[in-house]
Amino acid sequence: MTQKFTKTTLTNGLTVLLKEIHSAPLISSWVWYRVGSRNEVPGKTGISHWVEHMQFKGTPKFPANVLDKAISREGGVWNAFTYLDFTTYYETMPADKIDLALQLESDRMQNSLFEPEEVASERTVVISEREGNENSPMFKLSEATQAAAFRIHPYHHKVIGDMADLKSMTRDDLYEHYKAYYAPNNAVMAIAGDFDTEKMLERIKELFGGIPAAPAPRQLSRPETEPSGELSLTVEGTGDTTYVQACYHFPAATDPDFFPLTVLDTLLAGASSLNMFGGGISNKTSRLYRALVESELTVGMSGGAQATIDPYLYSIVMVIHPEKTPAEALAALDAEIARVQDEKISEEEVTRAVKQAKALFAYGSESITNQGFWMGYTEMFADYEWFENYLDNLAAVTPEDVQRVAKKYFQKKARVVGTYLPVNEENINE
Numbered sequence: 001m002t003q004k005f006t007k008t009t010l011t012n013g014l015t016v017l018l019k020e021i022h023s024a025p026l027i028s029s030w031v032w033y034r035v036g037s038r039n040e041v042p043g044k045t046g047i048s049h050w051v052e053h054m055q056f057k058g059t060p061k062f063p064a065n066v067l068d069k070a071i072s073r074e075g076g077v078w079n080a081f082t083y084l085d086f087t088t089y090y091e092t093m094p095a096d097k098i099d100l101a102l103q104l105e106s107d108r109m110q111n112s113l114f115e116p117e118e119v120a121s122e123r124t125v126v127i128s129e130r131e132g133n134e135n136s137p138m139f140k141l142s143e144a145t146q147a148a149a150f151r152i153h154p155y156h157h158k159v160i161g162d163m164a165d166l167k168s169m170t171r172d173d174l175y176e177h178y179k180a181y182y183a184p185n186n187a188v189m190a191i192a193g194d195f196d197t198e199k200m201l202e203r204i205k206e207l208f209g210g211i212p213a214a215p216a217p218r219q220l221s222r223p224e225t226e227p228s229g230e231l232s233l234t235v236e237g238t239g240d241t242t243y244v245q246a247c248y249h250f251p252a253a254t255d256p257d258f259f260p261l262t263v264l265d266t267l268l269a270g271a272s273s274l275n276m277f278g279g280g281i282s283n284k285t286s287r288l289y290r291a292l293v294e295s296e297l298t299v300g301m302s303g304g305a306q307a308t309i310d311p312y313l314y315s316i317v318m319v320i321h322p323e324k325t326p327a328e329a330l331a332a333l334d335a336e337i338a339r340v341q342d343e344k345i346s347e348e349e350v351t352r353a354v355k356q357a358k359a360l361f362a363y364g365s366e367s368i369t370n371q372g373f374w375m376g377y378t379e380m381f382a383d384y385e386w387f388e389n390y391l392d393n394l395a396a397v398t399p400e401d402v403q404r405v406a407k408k409y410f411q412k413k414a415r416v417v418g419t420y421l422p423v424n425e426e427n428i429n430e
Helices: 047-054 066-073 095-108 115-134 138-149 163-168 171-181 197-208 257-269 288-292 326-342 347-363 368-381 382-397 399-409 423-427
Strands: 005-009 015-020 028-035 079-080 087-094 187-193 231-237 243-250 298-304 312-320 413-422
Touching: 005 197, 015 171, 015 368, 028 095, 028 399, 047 087, 047 115, 047 171, 047 298, 066 095, 087 095, 087 368, 095 197, 115 138, 115 163, 115 171, 138 231, 138 243, 138 312, 138 347, 171 347, 187 197, 187 368, 231 257, 231 368, 243 326, 243 399, 257 312, 257 326, 257 347, 257 382, 257 399, 288 298, 288 326, 312 326, 326 399, 347 382, 368 382, 382 399
Parallel strands: 015 187, 231 413
Antiparallel strands: 005 015, 028 087, 028 187, 079 087, 243 312, 243 413, 298 312
């Protein structure tokens, strides 16, 4: 199987990544913009996600009511999502139909309409999405812990944004955000699949090369200060289940400590999938599963981190057993973390954790859509070499590395612990 990788930059600043994969007559095309909730300010939280919605509302060339039909008619799938550091759009289509996707993305990079009536309609949609999230105990808890963990940095708020901002932002706010960030010099195009590199690059130049670059977007620089002690908070709401979320500050993906912490994550909670399209594997062999679930302190637990531009969070979520207390579960969590910090981890356990992390990574990298994903995703916080070197960096992790990062990052004085307590409606309304 041929896999030819090419990286180039057009004269207008668009980064283009191409990877030939001739295993199936499919092509997956991705356009990534370096804008997410990290680029938002108070008063405009959620604007990146809302702009993403507006990109499906049409251009003069591709009206909204023909977009879905056009992609589906050609046998393709498409979608988009916004996250902390980026917004991305993709289409996976039969190889001989990919030109429609290229035309669409070139067009909406510069010609989206943002009609006032469509903005008003989509305001209702995103507010409803926010209201739906608020019905989830874990959304309410994670929003509270995230806000407590980041007082200064714009990772403070959820990608969906604050309700007050969703109600007050204007059409002009959205359009200005679009024009500031949706430019070729702030974008990465990643295409994987069954094509000829030279022909594909020539077509990309024809469609995207004439789009003018924009002034470099203003970058926020508001690093979070060092935590001054453990923060604890309680959220109350409807339901029958108690949750505890413990959040530890976690380094950026380009930090060398990211890799031993990934192995530690696998050892403690089970391997995390950094790929948003990746599946999971069982965490029943992890230390925290044995300490929390098998002992019936919790009925479930999970842990995980994300690859981000700036330091973010490692989060452990515990679903408390009805007959146990949050304090009992938290004590067991602390005991397991102390054990990793104080006792030397065996080579065998680290080797097993590395193997599990590698397996999940491989599982989330095999399809053509996933290959396209990884090319653009890693450019958002590092570059494609990060992906190519990922397995080697995991394999180089030693037991001493794991113990060192456990001591450095998993400190009680630098964490946020949130508890969700279910209460009945009468108590809420009092």
